[in-house]
Amino acid sequence: MTRSDDLLDALDPEQREVAETLRGPVRVLAGAGTGKTRAITHRIAHGVASGVYAPTEILAVTFTTRAAGEMRTRLRALGAQGVQARTFHSAALRQLRYFWPHVHGTELPTLIESKLALMAAACRRQRMHADQALLRDLASEVEWAKVSNVRPEDYPRIAVERGRSVTGQDHETVSRLFESYEEVKRGQGRMDMEDALLLTAGMLADDERVAAQVRSQYKWFVVDEFQDVSPLQSALLDLWLGGRHEICVVGDPAQTIYSFAGADAAYLREFPAKHAGTTSVELVRNYRSTPEIVTAANTLLAGSGSEGVRLRAQRPAGPAVTYQQRPDEVAEAEAVAVRATELHAAGRGWGEMAVLFRINAQSETFEDALSARGVPYVIRGASRFFDRAEVREAVTRIRGAARSGQTEGGLVEVVKGTLAGMGWSAEAPTARGQTRDRWESWQALMDQAEEFARGGGDLAAFVTDLDRRASEQHAPVAEGVTLATFHAAKGLEWDTVFLCGLQDGTLPITYAETPVAVEEERRLLYVGMTRARLDLSLSWSQARNPGGRASRQPSRFIVPLLPVDTTPAAGSRSLRSGKAMTCRECGRPLTTGAEKKRSRCVDCPASYDEALFERLREWRRERAGTESVPAYVVFTDATLQLIAELQPRTPEALLTINGIGRAKLDRYGEDVLELLTA
DSSP states (O other): OOHHHHHHHTSOHHHHHHHHOOSSOEEEEEOTTSOHHHHHHHHHHHHHHTTSOOGGGEEEEESOHHHHHHHHHHHHHTTOTTOEEEEHHHHHHHHHHHHHHHHHSSOOOEEOSOSHHHHHHHHHHTTOOOOHHHHHHHHHHHHHHHHTTOOGGGHHHHHHHHTOOBTTBOHHHHHHHHHHHHHHHHHTTEEOHHHHHHHHHHHHHHOHHHHHHHHHHOOEEEESSGGGOOHHHHHHHHHHHTTOOOEEEEEOGGGOOOGGGTOOTHHHHTHHHHSTTOEEEEEOEEOSSOHHHHHHHHHHHTTSSOOOOOOEEOSOOOOOOEEEEEEEHHHHHHHHHHHHHHHHHTTOOGGGEEEEESSGGGHHHHHHHHHHTTOOEEEESSOOGGGSHHHHHHHHHHHHHHHTTOOTTOHHHHHHHHHHHHTOOSSOOSSOSHHHHHHHHHHHHHHHHHHHHHTTOOHHHHHHHHHHHHHHTOOOOSSOEEEEEHHHHTTOOEEEEEEOOOBTBBTTBTTOOSHHHHHHHHHHHHHHHTTEEEEEEEEEEEESSTTSOOOOOBOTTTGGGSOTTOOOSTTSOOTTTOOOOBOTTTOOBOOSHHHHHHTSOTTSOOSSOHHHHHHHHHHHHHHHHHHTSOHHHHOOHHHHHHHHHHOOOSHHHHHTSTTOOHHHHHHHHHHHHHHHHO
């Protein structure tokens, strides 16, 4: 057997077809977990081993340095050393640095790491004040315009057509700032990352000698994650090819989640029309997830406007996908912490679990719940809640107000006034971006203040509580449960994945107003679901805070996935069967508000000792007052009901109750056991 034959024997039939199709245009539609990197690296290695490709004549392009590094590592292991695997920007910059001095006789402009300083200078030129959040939003919009081949003078018209906006700024203002940014940049002899692509494309288009040299160097192209290609990247790729068709592209339309940043999946969908004679191959065998997870992911996309291959599971059967409705976000986070602790006790590593959500501001509740149980965690793609600049500044200002005795109007009014002075308002910004993210962080602080005030706490106690939360969430960890947004989780996988906060208004997000935007939100959920190997849990909360109005509905994407007889939580409405709220004791429908509040018929005896429950509530009230925290921070009513029902007599028995972890056992266990034995 030849080395080339050995390479092909390691592949499934569809992967092998990819690897054997060495010539001409090839499009690979690769579903999540189907081994796309394996297929394309074996294709390259097979081409090298069979003598069709020279390693130095191949350019493999992807979107992240991590993915490029992984590709190089795999190619070396397969005996294909010397192949160039780079990001678009890295490949363009390498060519630009080599050719620019020869073409222009000058030094290449200096590459900047961030647009913010230049954008700030552009704002000053326009006599406009911009804080860091607005600067980041403007920089992101300029980046979108440049990768979309939109010039400053065309921006107002195209922004209207594409539904683009920057919070608080009209399109003409953004256009002027865009032009001013470009002037400042040119005046300082600088270039940004988009310029690396633009200047390389311009050089190839204008200088035939440069284009010929690049095309003689690279005769074979492979592009990964092709659904994320922007108009600018597509134009550069066309210039690299120079009319040739020796290109293999790999992508998944169902994982198109960066349209807001300029990605256009149409290049993947329409590839065969552009390249006559294209060989199209679908990778459908999912090696990552259990059949239960794969079925749920397929169902999510079925009949929707989101295209994608229908996955076929290759793993053995596993646990059922779970769907959990919780009364509020605190209860949702607590349930995740409990389940993570149970899985870890059964042998699951902390690093093999992840909690995913739509926006960064959602992380704080989970940080708090995990910290309370001593569960280590890591934040991916963002800083911890209390490390975020807007949160640090807000807490500092609130602390200053407390020290100076500014208590007029009470806790809520002081916090509201403090945050309003920083730019917060009761109405959320309508656009995405840093301005929206910052508002979400401030709103989380506002919600905490309102909840704390309902528990009777004052401003000084609230500051103490904020400091406690911050200190408990800053313990260094070597390995922990991953907390990340859906976007940050793309390309990763874990044994256990909790998808949280899946209520309408959060997913799809409120500013997803068009059918196209809503479908991108569906694909975000698909990406989240397909990160899981063994366990997948989807949850949502009826209210933001404990005691809040239970008005939230589960995401419209979830409802078709729910089992027909799903009753997500005791006393809650069955979402698929249409049943009314039912008694937690006898199962009969509840009719009055009082019955629904306690989840029990008025004439149904409680399964727990109600007198003991009231004694526990009184103890909790006193303990919460001593610690200056809301009562639910000590224990929720649901946890107290379980204690009153099961009446545990040992610390070990207490740990088996939902809502009690090691940290709460150490803090409150002795008091609770004393009450139980009194």
